[in-house]
Amino acid sequence: MVGAVAAIGSVAFTGVATYYSAVIAEQQLKQAQEDNELKEREQATRVGFWDQPSPDGRYREIHLANGSPDPVNGLEAMVFLRHEGSYTLYVGSVPPCSETVLRVDDLLIERGEDRKPFRLAQADEWHVASVEFADSAGQSWLRTTSFLGKKETVRDLPDVVGQVSPTQNGTLVALGTCAAS
Template sequence: MREELTRSQPEPEPEPRPEPTAQSWRRIDWTKVGTIAAAIAGIGSLLFTGVATYYGARVSQDQLEQSRADTERASRAQAQRISYWEDRAQDSTLRAVHVMNRSPDPIADIFIRMTVGQGKGKRSAHVSLHRYNLAPCTVMTIQAESVLWRPTRESTWSKLTDAEGPTLVSALEFWDRDGQMWHRDPATLNHEFDPDPGAGYAKMAGVPPVQRATSCEDGRQ
């Protein structure tokens, strides 16, 4: 009977939590709360500043690299339009050298670097043929039979076509409109020219013919 009475008694309800009073709010140390909040805000500001600085540096670096690439591309603009090629007979004998300027500006102090064979058992001679300038949108043709050469200053002049070995055009060097000297060979275009490529000399008998190039940078024909 007691057990039944005990079971039938309702369980006591939980006491309600007291509402915070003005006194309890006053007990909070608002100075510490403000300090913590300021610290959190400062950390967030530092993180934002760090991220912004990082991306700003990346953008500046990309812009600098792009500017350098644009400058290099602009500096090579004319030099890329200067070219040369050889004209050979069926037996590979050099007949002529053509130098073309497809840019709208002249080039100056042109050096045609050649290697001339001197026969079996002898080293090839390195000679340079100099021309003063080449007008815009023109092609200069140098006939091999009109070129004289000598391996040293003390040697006598002889015809290039009478050389005992083959003649090869190794490079073309010139000054562009901006006063930069360029070295062009079959593989490269750069500023790494040789100020003293050899002791040989070459000269022309007469003036080489110059003709209008078939196409130019500015569209002239």
């Protein structure tokens, strides 16, 4: 009788221990997945864009910054013109710890063969809506002012109606601080 009680107790203890081991393993797996996602996004979180007046206030500039210690490649900015649509501005690579600064006066809007190109500075209303780029691991990302995600997970991207072409190369500026984490 004592042997049967001991066996039942042993089985119950093993069952409880196995359950708690499974719960702990599940929590560890979830934490590892969250850590991997944060590491995967780390470089992408350091890529940004904005436009602002030039230091002397005579023209506007578009800034495309890479605050990470690794280069980003294939960077394209999506410029949205009111009453026109979306245009791509291909920049290419942005080196580590730097930003590319483009004068809006030097950007030409090309809308197709049947329409005359014009300078972005002549457009009534425009803004940089997003940037697309590949991190050093080759992962493609899409960033807007309020979103950062893997490009393949994004649906309903706007149709592109033309391109923005620089008539001069942008200025490459070193960022003041840039450290690996």
